Amino acid sequence: MRMKKFFIALAILLTAGFSFYSFTNDQKNFEIAKNLDIFFTLFRELNAFYVDEVNPNTLVKTSIDKMLESLDPYTNYISEADVEDFRFMTTGEYAGIGALISKQNDKIIIAEPYEGFPAQKYGLKAGDIILEVEGKSTSTMETEDVSNLLKGPAMRPVKIKVQRPTDNKILEFDVVREKITIDAVPYYGMLDQNTAYIRLANFTQNCSEDVKKAYLELKSKHNPGSLVLDLRSNPGGLLIESVKIMNLFVPKGTEIVSTRGKVKEWDNVYKAMQNPIDTTVKIAVLINRASASASEIIAGAMQDLDRGLIVGTRSFGKGLVQTTRDLSYNAKLKVTTAKYYIPSGRCIQALDYSHRNEDGSVGMVPDSLVTEFKTKNGRKVYDGGGVVPDLKVDQDMLSTLSVELITRYHIFDFATQFAGKNSAIPQPEEFHITDAIFDEFSEYVRHSGFEYDSQTEDAYAELVKIAKNEKYFEVASDEFKALEARIKPDLNKDLGVFRSEISELLKEEIVSRYYYQKGSVRATLSTDKNITKAIEVLNDQNVFAGFFKAGTTIAPN
Numbered sequence: 001m002r003m004k005k006f007f008i009a010l011a012i013l014l015t016a017g018f019s020f021y022s023f024t025n026d027q028k029n030f031e032i033a034k035n036l037d038i039f040f041t042l043f044r045e046l047n048a049f050y051v052d053e054v055n056p057n058t059l060v061k062t063s064i065d066k067m068l069e070s071l072d073p074y075t076n077y078i079s080e081a082d083v084e085d086f087r088f089m090t091t092g093e094y095a096g097i098g099a100l101i102s103k104q105n106d107k108i109i110i111a112e113p114y115e116g117f118p119a120q121k122y123g124l125k126a127g128d129i130i131l132e133v134e135g136k137s138t139s140t141m142e143t144e145d146v147s148n149l150l151k152g153p154a155m156r157p158v159k160i161k162v163q164r165p166t167d168n169k170i171l172e173f174d175v176v177r178e179k180i181t182i183d184a185v186p187y188y189g190m191l192d193q194n195t196a197y198i199r200l201a202n203f204t205q206n207c208s209e210d211v212k213k214a215y216l217e218l219k220s221k222h223n224p225g226s227l228v229l230d231l232r233s234n235p236g237g238l239l240i241e242s243v244k245i246m247n248l249f250v251p252k253g254t255e256i257v258s259t260r261g262k263v264k265e266w267d268n269v270y271k272a273m274q275n276p277i278d279t280t281v282k283i284a285v286l287i288n289r290a291s292a293s294a295s296e297i298i299a300g301a302m303q304d305l306d307r308g309l310i311v312g313t314r315s316f317g318k319g320l321v322q323t324t325r326d327l328s329y330n331a332k333l334k335v336t337t338a339k340y341y342i343p344s345g346r347c348i349q350a351l352d353y354s355h356r357n358e359d360g361s362v363g364m365v366p367d368s369l370v371t372e373f374k375t376k377n378g379r380k381v382y383d384g385g386g387v388v389p390d391l392k393v394d395q396d397m398l399s400t401l402s403v404e405l406i407t408r409y410h411i412f413d414f415a416t417q418f419a420g421k422n423s424a425i426p427q428p429e430e431f432h433i434t435d436a437i438f439d440e441f442s443e444y445v446r447h448s449g450f451e452y453d454s455q456t457e458d459a460y461a462e463l464v465k466i467a468k469n470e471k472y473f474e475v476a477s478d479e480f481k482a483l484e485a486r487i488k489p490d491l492n493k494d495l496g497v498f499r500s501e502i503s504e505l506l507k508e509e510i511v512s513r514y515y516y517q518k519g520s521v522r523a524t525l526s527t528d529k530n531i532t533k534a535i536e537v538l539n540d541q542n543v544f545a546g547f548f549k550a551g552t553t554i555a556p557n
Helices: 002-024 027-049 056-069 080-091 143-150 207-222 239-247 294-304 400-407 410-421 435-447 455-469 477-487 491-497 499-527 529-538 541-546
Strands: 076-078 093-096 099-104 107-113 129-133 157-164 169-176 178-181 187-190 195-199 226-230 255-261 268-271 282-287 308-312 320-326 332-341 351-356 362-364 372-374 380-382
Touching (some): 056 076, 076 080, 080 093, 099 143, 143 157, 187 207, 187 499, 195 207, 195 529, 207 239, 226 529, 239 255, 239 294, 255 294, 282 294, 282 529, 308 529, 400 410, 400 491, 400 499, 410 435, 410 499, 435 491, 455 477, 491 499, 529 541
Parallel strands (some): 195 226, 226 282
Antiparallel strands (some): 099 107, 129 157, 157 169, 255 332, 320 332, 372 380
């Protein structure tokens, strides 16, 4: 019956297409109708004669996904089943237990309970292994399957059976679901007597009100002369929220961003519509490679208007705007409809999805197509490659050892054990990884049988292979052996070499068990290079003003 309905619907669509063609005599509409007809007949023959039974829903979903994939990563089909997840991405709200879950060694675990929400209030802890939800075993489930079971109507209980790894006890919880609203501003506070700090994690609905509330509270209590707005790893979200946040710090009527696309009636210019709350506070905006979309609107507008200093590394480079369109059967299409342009007139889109390479990959906008623009004060800026910071602070790359300790959950599991044995720790700013704690962690890693390879060792093996082929290895065999000994991973040695960065990772993870997300942010502020550099510049008026002088060039590389 479903197949019959599908073919009837498709036939109606084809008929409408041909009718439209007959009235408009438009070649493009003919091509659309022709290709829909080809797709219909192919689908019909495939369904009738393919050797195995086919699922029409799966086939159509696959064809839709592959078609949209050929355009750009942001044009997506959202099925009725996925609409709730999409709504959460834009509003930050859902009904559930309020916990982040993940898969670890084929087990679904509580990765992080959110402070103040049911999971935390009812006693679930990070590291708990989820065995059952509503009597259903999770042993063969994926993370998404368990997540769907945990979500449901608000004010309804969900029965969760877990195993607590610190003592292997089996525990059952009847957790009453609530409407969950994830904080767009996970933390705000003062970095020093003069510098306020606001961390914005995403651009969900009304996040601008959260930023406004945070700043006004800091202003009334401390009257800061400077503000650090942290947009690092913020993937973006609602464009209008970025406009409202900019409006807090620029005069009414200031152009912040404009959008232009195929449908000219949809082109728009977004200006500050309200009176600002502070046009004189010195601002530093922190960005990195994972700052995208709405984050880049704020960073780019701050730079183009010479309103704030941009600190960090080049942003992602997403200058595309998506619009959601309703489809049949409660499905939706999120489609790229325009590009956005910041006040100087530049678009920061870095990748060219319209011209793909032979292998299907996309390339960066070539230098030959990069155009020079000017900020309000006459500084030179460029399009086509994200937002380039005024003050570049390189990100420290983690060692291979640290990456392996994270991805194999050794740091996470040690923090779980630590929290099980220690009922309390000092405040995040005062807690440190002592020699005793680090020695305990080192012993834990050694006893786990942990082994790892490094990229340097892999590169050395390739070098040896080439040297042998070119007959150089025997000539310099002693040097090769000495180099091999020095670069070969040695756990005891490397734990000492990379102790500082491992300690920071341990501190952040352990603090999160006691003070949750806010504590995790607080624990890293004092050692954050970007924040330290931003404070240094903000506190020196001459240096700060020097970044905004006319004629300055913010190089694209």
